[in-house]
Amino acid sequence: MAKMAIRLLLCSFLLTASSPIGLSIDDGPLNNGDFEALAAGGNAADITVPGWTTSGAIELVESGQKQGAMIIIVPQGMRAVRLGNDAQVRQELAGLDGGAVYAVTFAAARTCATMESLNISAIPAVAMASPTVDLQTVYSVEGWDAYAWAFQAATGVSGGAALSFQNPGMEDDPTCGPVLDNIAIKKLFRPPPVNGVVNGDFEEGPWVPPNASLGVLLPFNLAPESSPLPGWTVESDRAVRFIDSNRFSVPQGKRAVELLSGKEGILSQIVRTTPGRPYTLSFSVGPAGDACEMPLAVSVFAGDQTRVVHLSPPDAGNLTSQPASLNFTASADQTRIAFHSVYYNTRSDDRSSLCGPVVDDVRLLSSAAHHGPPAILVLLTLLVLVF
Template sequence: MAKKSELPFSSVFRLLQVLICLSILSTFVTAQDGVTAEDGLLVNGNFEKEGIENRTSRAGDIDSLPGWNIDGMVEYINEGQKQGSIYLVVPEGKHAVRLGNEAQISQQINIQKGSTYSLTFSAARTCAQLESLNVSVPPSTRNVDLQTLYSIYGWDTYAWAFQAQSENVEVIFQNPGMEEDPTCGPILDAIALKQISTPDKLRDNAVINGDFEEGPWMFANETLGVLLPTNLDVATSSLPGWIMESSKAVRYIDSNHYKVPEGKRAIELLSGKEGIISQMVETDPGNKYTMSFLLGQAGDGCQEPMAVMAFAGDQADSFHFNNPPANGIYEPNNVTFTAKAARTRIAFYSLYYNTRVRDRSSLCGPVIDLVKVVDLSKSGTVAGFSGFSVSLLLLVSVLTMAFTLGSL
């Protein structure tokens, strides 16, 4: 009788180890695909490469600002430079540029057509009068109001997203105003680009990017966070899945400079009802859901009390942050609702207009993180596994069955 073929257990174990390693490597490589060569500073995006000696350039003198084309009066600002008795703000490094009336700077960049990108840039106004900055990647354009100062430092960092209509686009920053005082005009510095990838929806969470880990470029020394101004188009959002539907910005923060409840990124709500963040999530009409989130404080000396208003469908509730919470960092909260349609709106805003204790001027507020919407009729142990975990379980089951059959 022919000897029955058997697969040694050690061989099966080694094969299982190899397959698991390949699965992990595949997951890692897939995650790295979202990082593009364009992520980071634009060419001379911090204006540290100087142009001509007199620091002032006019139309046609494109060599005056390396990496950039110039149209109109653009002034090269040095750290410590004064206008009268007032020091001009240089947000990052030792140099910045100031745009005169209707002046602009622009740069051609090569990117991936059809993809969404976010520009991060620092800007400041130089006079008390209303100033704004227009940022555009034609045909997309946006005016950023610089009148509201979110910090006492005289400048803030903003993010604005666009969808690439071609592989070669022009990034333009312009002073759209005609100021009575020609020495006024916005100061611009530290311009970076990041390709935005929308995270996949999880099996056990209807919220996209509920942990806020995917968002605009953040500089390593970005101590003020990044402001996300009003944006009603979720397709071109610097914060994938979310829109900012009110008149004021919310702040995107990182764990290097702030207290973040979970992971490396979170959202700090500012300006009360004027700073609303929301998302439309997929739901099954008639099913019961719970929306959960973590509520915390950024550790930036924000004046108490702090509270958030949370909306989920037709349900709304307010949640106050008790400092310090039981775990010292955050408090878990939830709102239960019954879906009335195939898409349900969830939203958050701060109940109060909070400022920092030390200056009574810098805007701050409660922090939200790890937002989840779970269908209670489907929730359970199996739903809690990620796709990767389920794949591994199936793989182990198949190999175990093969080993068993081979031993018979």
């Protein structure tokens, strides 16, 4: 009987382990997310894209390919997909954890028009970031940018969702439209508040490709429940850039945020506070190490208080991060903290690439927490109670 019970238990374990419900999608590139794979016996002119379901005017474009006098930009590798009028690519994602938030990273470039955009969706989902990513502003001289978008997977729907990218535009030339490349996914973890701020060190965020020399843009209109940067939202009309220490200068840890486009790119969070209590909002600011022209300055807001922090001039070409803080008294049980660049900065070696100051290590400390009795008084009180 004991042997039979062990066998039944082992079979049950093996069945559970082999069930797709118990599997989670891996962090990293999607199946043929770089569009390098071609259909068997096919070529780039074929509209069959392995791993993807397509509709509309789809074209696989190759690096160096021309359209008239224009060279079509392929972000990385040899191939990418171009979405013409109302065209769409879709991939079924299996093994999603219900209720979890997933960040999708992708590279995109414009072709014929300046007002091109991408509509992104994951069906079914509980919540999604803004479905439209505007490609009008090109943040780098490369002619393309990497973006992050996020969605919260629905619960109780067999652990899957259909991820789709669609060109909503209608151009005179039906083949005109955005180029899409390097699509990856990452399951996000929402860390608990540390020092009063969720993800104040920015260590949790979207998938960053190992060779991502441009960082990853976080578009505006991000909902807190489906932000690719847990705890934070991006306000106004422009993006901010999620960077890592592999390619950029980061004040502490591995990741931080570079503020772009002045007041048009605001990073914010709603934090819990106690009305009437004084607080200190501390953070680090510094350069990204991407040849961003001085001066660099950050505007910081907390409740009804604001401050402008100017980075110190570089010393012999080197500038490390510097600490900064803002004191305020809370007037409600929730307080908005926010950061944006004061100036519209560009790189000294490339005037068409946007850049700005870096923010990291954001902390919210209650001044009242330091107003307790001195340690010696506590010790004397304990001695009296004991003896």
